[in-house]
Amino acid sequence: xxxxxxxxxxxxxxxxxxxxxxxxxxxxxxxxxxxxxxxxxxxxxxxxxxxxxxxxxxxxxxxxxxxxxxxxxxxxxxxxxxxxxxxxxxxxxxxxxxxxxxxxxxxxxxxxxxxxxxxxxxxxxxxxxxxxxxxxxxxxxxxxxxxxxxxxxxxxxxxxxxx
Amino acid sequence: xxxxxxxxxxxxxxxxxxxxxxxxxxxxxxxxxxxxxxxxxxxxxxxxxxxxxxxxxxxxxxxxxxxxxxxxxxxxxxxxxxxxxxxxxxxxxxxxxxxxxxxxxxxxxxxxxxxxxxxxxxxxxxxxxxxxxxxxxxxxxxxxxxxxxxxxxxxxxxxxxxxxxxxxxxxxxxxxxxxxxxxxxxxxxxxxxxxxxxxxxxxxxxxxxxxxxxxxxxxxxxxxxxxxxxxxxxxxxxxxxxxxxxxxxxxxxxxxxxxxxxxxxxxxxxxxxxxxxxxxxxxxxxx
Numbered sequence: 001x002x003x004x005x006x007x008x009x010x011x012x013x014x015x016x017x018x019x020x021x022x023x024x025x026x027x028x029x030x031x032x033x034x035x036x037x038x039x040x041x042x043x044x045x046x047x048x049x050x051x052x053x054x055x056x057x058x059x060x061x062x063x064x065x066x067x068x069x070x071x072x073x074x075x076x077x078x079x080x081x082x083x084x085x086x087x088x089x090x091x092x093x094x095x096x097x098x099x100x101x102x103x104x105x106x107x108x109x110x111x112x113x114x115x116x117x118x119x120x121x122x123x124x125x126x127x128x129x130x131x132x133x134x135x136x137x138x139x140x141x142x143x144x145x146x147x148x149x150x151x152x153x154x155x156x157x158x159x160x161x162x163x
Numbered sequence: 164x165x166x167x168x169x170x171x172x173x174x175x176x177x178x179x180x181x182x183x184x185x186x187x188x189x190x191x192x193x194x195x196x197x198x199x200x201x202x203x204x205x206x207x208x209x210x211x212x213x214x215x216x217x218x219x220x221x222x223x224x225x226x227x228x229x230x231x232x233x234x235x236x237x238x239x240x241x242x243x244x245x246x247x248x249x250x251x252x253x254x255x256x257x258x259x260x261x262x263x264x265x266x267x268x269x270x271x272x273x274x275x276x277x278x279x280x281x282x283x284x285x286x287x288x289x290x291x292x293x294x295x296x297x298x299x300x301x302x303x304x305x306x307x308x309x310x311x312x313x314x315x316x317x318x319x320x321x322x323x324x325x326x327x328x329x330x331x332x333x334x335x336x337x338x339x340x341x342x343x344x345x346x347x348x349x350x351x352x353x354x355x356x357x358x359x360x361x362x363x364x365x366x367x368x369x370x371x372x373x374x375x376x377x378x379x380x381x382x383x384x385x386x387x388x389x390x391x392x393x394x395x396x397x398x399x400x401x402x403x404x405x406x407x408x409x410x411x412x413x414x415x416x417x418x419x420x421x422x423x424x425x426x427x428x429x430x431x432x433x434x435x436x437x438x439x440x441x442x443x444x445x446x447x448x449x450x
Contacts, residue, residue, distance in 0.1 A: 002171070019167060020167050020169070021164075043264075049266055055265075056265055056266045057269050057270050058195070058266040058270065061198050061270060062194065063194055063198070065169065065213065065216075066215045068216070131265060131267070131352075
């Protein structure tokens with residue numbers, strides 16, 4: 001076993017992991033954080049997306065030991081004190097899901113996109129989200145949610161409150 | 164996932180010693196290629212050496228005279244986004260950007276990409292066209308060899324047991340060279356290439372002085388199209404010479420059929436991609 005210490009949704013966590021455990025397994029089976037889904041298991045579909053030091057990664061292909069001393073954010077860590085993150089609020093308002101299996105991964109990728117490239121245009125948004133698959137086909141609503149999330153985030157930054 | 168022992172060295176030298184100590188063990192870096200093979204039961208290791216905790220393997224260094232040095236553990240995302248790569252090697256940055264999706268590019272490493280020897284990938288053809296070299300380290304010391312010699316077949320490289328990729332070197336850029344990398348996919352946007360073409364040209368007064376055209380993902384290793392290069396060098400290409408070039412490309416390749424396209428299909432795709440790449444680097448209208 002390997003001793004692992006990392007930050008998970010803002011809290012320091014320690015546990016012993018086996019070398020072959022993925023972060024996805026640790027999140028779901030050890031921490032009960034089942035918001036992160038396993039879809040394809042081979043890094044293609046994006047349902048297991050979490051943020052590692054703010055960057056999206058496939059938790060199904062990331063050995064848990066490799067998050068040592070790093071920051072992991074899952075969908076459960078998006079809202080703060082019961083207040084939805086602008087990305088969550090925007091997905092709700094835009095109904096950017098149908099079955100919602102892809103939603104957690106989609107939202108994490110959108111969160112990273114809006115942090116990395118707040119001014120991203122249509123092409124950049126599509127390029128960044130190209131690796132998150134939605135089998136219900138709610139892509140147009142997801143693109144709308146990205147723009148809505150950006151507006152909501154800006155409104156919060158400017159102190160206008162949620163509009 | 165099937166169990167394996169994971170050794171966690173803190174330096175490349177320590178990693179090389181661990182690999183040499185057990186010739187059956189393999190290095191794992193980003194894990195985005197190897198873990199899929201393990202999950203699918205194609206590869207069943209007993210012992211892996213984790214390079215992700217090595218502290219001296221991720222760097223991007225550039226010198227106008229010596230060129231670019233990429234530490235093997237530099238992520239594909241770092242290659243695509245690093246200002247020095249983007250400025251001096253925009254085609255390499257573009258090929259890195261075209262790999263898989265943002266999640267994989269954040270995990271996968273450029274050294275792993277090369278060491279894995281997967282022919283269905285984007286950076287190798289550009290690195291071959293740029294004349295990159297691979298620096299390795301192992302029990303016999305360090306070696307440097309052209310990437311075209313390093314890549315030996317599908318999932319086959321020149322790495323000896325106990326050896327690992329330390330660094331990738333790309334020669335100093337020529338400001339008069341124009342290049343492009345075109346990727347063709349047949350499934351999702353982030354899929355591995357069905358075919359990819361890297362083309363670099365240096366012209367003088369409209370005449371092609373030197374040309375490098377490499378086709379990737381079609382044969383077990385990237386293929387340099389020498390016949391096309393010879394046909395166009397010393398000439399002032401026009402749409403008709405490019406049609407001949409495309410026909411020469413079709414003759415020069417020996418495609419391997421796979422999930423991204425049959426042998427026949429790739430034979431149709433490659434000449435079109437080669438023509439388009441040449442049109443772009445030569446500034447000719449697309450036909």
